[in-house]
Amino acid sequence: MDNNFINSSDSDTNHSKGSGILKGIPASNGIVVGKCFVVDDVINIIANELISDEEVGNEITRLEEVYRLIRAEFDEAYHKVQTVSNSVRAIIESNLFIVNDVYIEKEIVNIIKDRHSAESSVIQVFEKQKTFFKKSKDPILRERSVELDHIKQRLISKLKQQEIVYSNAKNKILIVVNVTPNDLLHFVEAGIIGMVTEVGGIASHVSIMARAYGLPAVIGVKDAANLISNGDNAIVDAYAGSVYYNPNYTLLKSYKIKIEKIRERRERLGKLIDIESMTKDNRRVIVSANADKYEEVMEAIINGAENIGLMRSEMMIISLGKIPDEKTQYEYYHKLAQAVYPKKITIRVFDIGSDKYSEGIPLSENNPALGFRGIRYLLASEDLYKAQLRAILRASSMKNIKILLPMICSISEVEDTKRIIDSIKQELISQDIPFDNNIAVGVMIETPAAVIMLAELCKYVDFFSIGTNDLTQYTLATDRDNSLVTNYYDTFHPSVIRQIKYVSEIANKAGIPISVCGELAGHSAATELLIGLGVNELSVAPSLCLEIKSKILSSNYAKLKRIMTKLIKLPDSTSILSVLEKDK
C-alpha cells in the first residue's frame, strides 16, 4: 500500500482510496506526516433504555464497579503527571474531581432505580449537568461542558467494555471524534505523533494538553474520523489548520522540506521561550505580539510573546460584518484576557473608517485615510464608544487589560475619552460590577501631530504605541494603498526615524513606556535600530516573537545607542539601511 502511495506521484490523485483536504482550527502548532490511527465515536445509546425491576440491582453493581475502575485509573493518571507541566496536572486533577463526585454517582443510581439502564442513566445525569454548564454566563464554564462529555464517554465505554488498544497508535496520527484527557495521556505515552479531533475548543483541555506535549493538533475538523480510514497517510499542518489525507507525492515532498526547516528553527529558538527578553547590558526590551483573534492570541503565547501588545478590536467588526453589542464584546475581551493572564493585553478601540467599514459612516469619502475614522468616528458616535469602553472595563477585573486610542492628534481627544471612561467607572461602581480602577490608557503615535504634541500628551497617558505604518503614510503624505506612490512609502525615511527617536527620548524622560507595533517592529533590519532609539517594547506577529527575542538577547544597548546617534543624522533611507545591514 505504501508503494502504491509513493508511486502515484505522476497523477495528482490517489485512486485507490479517498483523498482530500479537511479544514479545522489549529490547536497546537507543528506539522507532521504519517499514518493514521482512527478511533470511531463511542456507541450510540438510547438515553431512555428501560430495564426490569430485577435488573436494577445488577445495573447499580455494574455502575459502582465501573466507577471504582475509573477512579483508580484517573488516580493513577494523576500520579503519573506530577512531573509534567502545571497545566496538564490541573486538567487531570479536575477530571479526577469529577469522577470523585459521589453526588453525581448517587444521582445516577437514583435514575437506575427508576428502571433505566446504567448507560442511559449516566447519559441523563451528565446531559442534565451539561445544560447547566452550557447555560452559564461564564464562557469558561460553558467550555467546561466538554469535560463532562469526556467523563461520560469514559464511563460509557467502560460500561460497554469497549477498550482501545493504545499501543496500536504508536508513531501514528490520532484521528478521533473526541478524546478524553485521560485517553490522550495514554495515546501520548503510546507515542502518537499528531492529533485531529472533530470537536473541541482551542481552550479545551485536550488542546491545552496537546500544546503542553508539543503534539501538533488540529481540532474541529468535521467528519475527520469518518472520511479518514485506519492506515491512511496524512499530513497534519497545525499551523494552517489543514489535514491532507492520502496526499500526492509532490505535496508530501514539499511538506517534508517544511518539517525539516521547522525542526531547525525550533532547535535554535525553542530554548528562548522562558527567558526574559533583555539586551546583553541588561536593558529590558519586551517582546509582545499583535494578535486580534483568539487563535492568534494562543499562537502568540505558545511562541513566547510576553504580552499581547496590540489587539485591533475592529477586526471583530470585520469578521462579524456588524458592530458587536456590549455583551458580545465583553465576553470576547474577557475570554482573551483570561487566555493571556497573567500576561497583559492591549486592546485598541475600534479604528474604523470608510475603507474598513461603512455603516454609519458617509460612504465614499474622497480621502478615507484623512477622513472620518479612528477616534474621530468614536467620539462622534458616543453610544457605540461608550458600549465598547464599558465592555473593556468590565473585562478588566483581572487587571491585565490596557486601552489604546487610535488616530490621536489633539489632547482634547484624550480628555474626552477619559471623561467617558470616568463616567462609566462611576456607573460600574454603583452597579457593584468589578473592574480595574487603574486601567492604563495609552495612545497610538501615528500622526505627526501626536509626535509634536508628545510632551503634553505625556501628562494624560500611561503609555505610547507607535504605529509605524500610519506614521509613515501621514509623514510622507503617501497613501499606502496607492500603487502609483509605492516608491514613496518608505518606513526608513529619516523623517520617520527621527520622529521615533524624538518620541522615545521624551517618553523615556517622562518615564512613560513606549512600544512599536507597526510592521517596522518585525522588520529584520529594524530591531537593533528600535532598541538603540530607546523603545521599550516591540510588538510583532506571533511567529516572529522568538526571532526578535533572540536578536534582543544578542544586542548591546549602549553600543546601539551610540550607533543611532550617528545614524539619525544620515540624509536618506538608503544610507540608513546600509548602516543597519552592514552592522549585522
Place this chain on the structure above:
Amino acid sequence: MEELEKEVEVRNRAGLHTRPAAMLVKLSAKYHSEIYLIKDGFTINAKSIIGVMTLAAEFGAKLMVRAEGIDAKEAIDGIAQLFDDGFGEP
C-alpha cells in the same frame, strides 16, 4: 443537630473556577454536616464539584452557605474563612 447560615463573598478575581471549587469540595467533605451553597435561588450540595462549578460564582458574587449537622458551626466558619482568604488567590 444544628442548622446555620452565613453569607460569603467571592474575593478572588478569577471566581469560583475549578481549583477553588475543588478546595471548597475538599474542605466540605471533612465535615459531617450537610453543606449547601445558595445563589440566585439555586441550591447545590457543597460536596459536589459539579454542583459548585454549576454555580459559576464570579468575583464579587455573594452566596449563602447553609450547614446542617453536628459540626455545622465549624463547617460554616471553615468555609467562610476559605472565601475570605480568596482561596489563596489574588
